[in-house]
Amino acid sequence: MHLRLTDEQKMVQETIRKFVENELIPLENEVLRNEREGKPSLSAAKQEELQRKAKESGFWGINTPSEYGGADLGQMMQAIVSMEVAKTFVPFTFGGSADNILYYGNERQKEEYLIPTINGEKKSCFAMTEPDAGSDTRNIKTTAVKDGNEWVINGEKTFITGGNEANFVMVIAITDKERHQQTGREGVTCFIVDRDMGWRSEYIDTMGEWGPAALVFDNVRVPEENILGELHGGYNLGLEWIGFARWIVGARAVGAAERLLQMAIDYSKERKTFGRPIGDRQAIQWQIADSAVEIEAAKWMVLNAAFTLDQGEDNRHLASMAKLYGSNMGNRVVDRVMQIHGGMGYTRELPIERWYREARLWRIYDGTDEIQRMIIARNLLKGNVKVGQFI
Amino acid sequence: MNIFVLLKKTFDTEEKIKINDGQIEEDGAEYIINPYDEYAVEESIIQRDEHGGEVTVVTIGDDESEKQLRTALAMGADKAVLINTDEDLEDGDQSTTVKILESFFDDKEADLIFAGNVAIDESSGQVGPRLAEALDISCVTTITSLKIDGDTASIEKDVEGDVEMVESALPLLVTCQQGLNEPRYPSLPGIMKAKKKPLEELEIDDLDLEEEELEPKTVTIDIFLPPEKGAGKVLEGEVDDQVRELVTLLKDEKKVL
Numbered sequence: 163m164h165l166r167l168t169d170e171q172k173m174v175q176e177t178i179r180k181f182v183e184n185e186l187i188p189l190e191n192e193v194l195r196n197e198r199e200g201k202p203s204l205s206a207a208k209q210e211e212l213q214r215k216a217k218e219s220g221f222w223g224i225n226t227p228s229e230y231g232g233a234d235l236g237q238m239m240q241a242i243v244s245m246e247v248a249k250t251f252v253p254f255t256f257g258g259s260a261d262n263i264l265y266y267g268n269e270r271q272k273e274e275y276l277i278p279t280i281n282g283e284k285k286s287c288f289a290m291t292e293p294d295a296g297s298d299t300r301n302i303k304t305t306a307v308k309d310g311n312e313w314v315i316n317g318e319k320t321f322i323t324g325g326n327e328a329n330f331v332m333v334i335a336i337t338d339k340e341r342h343q344q345t346g347r348e349g350v351t352c353f354i355v356d357r358d359m360g361w362r363s364e365y366i367d368t369m370g371e372w373g374p375a376a377l378v379f380d381n382v383r384v385p386e387e388n389i390l391g392e393l394h395g396g397y398n399l400g401l402e403w404i405g406f407a408r409w410i411v412g413a414r415a416v417g418a419a420e421r422l423l424q425m426a427i428d429y430s431k432e433r434k435t436f437g438r439p440i441g442d443r444q445a446i447q448w449q450i451a452d453s454a455v456e457i458e459a460a461k462w463m464v465l466n467a468a469f470t471l472d473q474g475e476d477n478r479h480l481a482s483m484a485k486l487y488g489s490n491m492g493n494r495v496v497d498r499v500m501q502i503h504g505g506m507g508y509t510r511e512l513p514i515e516r517w518y519r520e521a522r523l524w525r526i527y528d529g530t531d532e533i534q535r536m537i538i539a540r541n542l543l544k545g546n547v548k549v550g551q552f553i
Numbered sequence: 554m555n556i557f558v559l560l561k562k563t564f565d566t567e568e569k570i571k572i573n574d575g576q577i578e579e580d581g582a583e584y585i586i587n588p589y590d591e592y593a594v595e596e597s598i599i600q601r602d603e604h605g606g607e608v609t610v611v612t613i614g615d616d617e618s619e620k621q622l623r624t625a626l627a628m629g630a631d632k633a634v635l636i637n638t639d640e641d642l643e644d645g646d647q648s649t650t651v652k653i654l655e656s657f658f659d660d661k662e663a664d665l666i667f668a669g670n671v672a673i674d675e676s677s678g679q680v681g682p683r684l685a686e687a688l689d690i691s692c693v694t695t696i697t698s699l700k701i702d703g704d705t706a707s708i709e710k711d712v713e714g715d716v717e718m719v720e721s722a723l724p725l726l727v728t729c730q731q732g733l734n735e736p737r738y739p740s741l742p743g744i745m746k747a748k749k750k751p752l753e754e755l756e757i758d759d760l761d762l763e764e765e766e767l768e769p770k771t772v773t774i775d776i777f778l779p780p781e782k783g784a785g786k787v788l789e790g791e792v793d794d795q796v797r798e799l800v801t802l803l804k805d806e807k808k809v810l
Contacts (some may be wrong), residue, residue: 173623173746174741218737218738219738221740222741233741235745
């Protein structure tokens with residue numbers, strides 16, 4: 163066992179750190195200003211410029227297979243990159259990747275959808291969740307009915323990440339109601355549906371500075387050839403693996419929490435009350451210490467979840483644990499950091515309140531706290547995972 | 554073209570400097586490529602990509618210096634040489650460094666050697682020019698632009714804010730100044746390849762040098778931190794009065810006017 167980053171991982175970490183410090187953090191005030199004025203966080207031109215710079219540096223397609231021009235570096239590298247990029251709230255993700263399920267497409271679909279998505283020419287979204295079906299996917303109601311050589315889709319999807327910007331959606335709909343009711347995992351199909359085939363998206367305003375979309379399918383006609391994977395086999399598109407990457411939420415929380423804790427440390431040395439820096443006070447010291455301990459714990463959980471997947475092992479139990487613990491850790495840390503900053507922390511002069519609002523989402527999306535606990539408990543009670551199995 | 558870069562590791566600019574027993578504490582410090590040497594690495598890659606050839610990055614240091622060399626390789630340099638003096642050399646100064654490099658370059662037939670203008674730790678700016686002198690090749694310091702056509706280099710050089718244009722024949726040693734270029738980030742594929750690129754490790758013994766030759770020519774008498782910055786003075790009153798007071802202070806107290 164070797165609990166240190168390799169030389170390459172360390173160099174990637176340092177390079178991304180430099181990129182974040184030089185290219186992203188200087189934009190933070192602009193982002194805060196834009197958001198206060200109700201404008202997009204960053205202009206499209208700025209976003210393009212950042213993508214270009216990142217791509218020129220070869221930071222592109224970190225987890226994309228090399229046959230598609232990606233670097234294919236695996237989950238540990240993804241974890242390292244995710245934690246570094248999360249040290250700023252400036253919205254940015256490295257390009258050159260596509261949703262896993264797009265790789266299940268046939269040659270024509272890869273040509274038309276997968277490759278343009280990797281190249282950033284098209285944007286996709288994946289739509290499963292409905293107003294009455296979140297993690298309980300059995301309850302979905304959207305249907306697709308065959309009519310000639312086309313399928314007619316009706317229904318509503320909600321909380322779709324990227325749904326406002328997407329050029330096409332990969333939507334899950336029931337194609338054989340009986341089979342679906344009997345088996346729970348058959349009788350649903352995934353369709354690739356271009357926006358110009360007629361679906362609509364509506365922005366959902368949230369507590370944060372980012373909002374998902376509601377998608378409306380009202381007699382949207384889709385050609386048969388746009389079925390992704392097999393008819394009635396929507397769940398065979400690796401959807402049972404949907405939880406394998408949710409540790410990334412934990413990674414985001416770790417990155418943000420590290421930056422926030424550093425802000426709190428710096429502030430507690432500067433801010434004086436009753437003649438002494440507040441960092442001299444035990445009340446502040448304990449908050450700093452608790453935050454540091456919890457960040458460290460979350461970080462190891464995130465790295466372990468990523469590492470386990472790189473070993474080709476089932477990491478979903480660990481991914482749920484890293485997601486649950488990491489996102490809660492992030493909420494506790496941002497709360498303490500705001501408390502340490504006092505009134506200043508509550509203002510919009512500093513980004514703490516922005517992070518505070520964003521952090522609340524971590525406990526909700528990609529499976530709520532409650533879903534993660536359910537998964538973890540079920541794995542243990544059913545004996546799928548043994549106590550202390552992984553290390 | 555046979556291109557070399559002289560590279561030094563320096564304290565990370567965010568590192569806090571602590572002095573203990575007249576020595577700078579190095580334990581646990583993070584090191585980076587000297588920022589001026591980054592311009593040198595970048596320019597060497599640009600010139601190689603334009604004119605062909607090979608870039609070799611050379612450093613004098615210890616086992617830890619491999620990290621900065623690998624970073625330069627990840628940026629795009631072809632080869633690296635670490636002259637490891639950790640076990641052989643107690644003390645050294647610029648004279649020591651130049652002696653070692655002179656011996657290293659003895660059989661290299663370099664067309665171009667890039668160095669940083671200064672290293673941000675001791676800021677002597679001596680190694681580049683002294684090495685050029687030792688190798689008997691031309692030297693231009695603080696360059697901000699370099700164009701090479703055949704055997705001739707056209708150079709723009711920073712002289713206290715002004716620009717001086719210089720032409721020189723190759724072989725040539727230049728020291729790089731801010732403004733010459735914008736150093737690239739090591740690329741992701743570059744990082745993955747860096748480990749496989751050749752890194753040669755040499756010791757003093759390999760360079761046919763006698764230890765006496767390497768004796769430093771300078772003596773360090775003391776090392777101390779600059780005085781802590783005191784609180785500033787806030788002027789008050791009408792703007793006219795404030796300006797008058799400021800001028801008086803600059804003239805009489807600080808004597809800068």
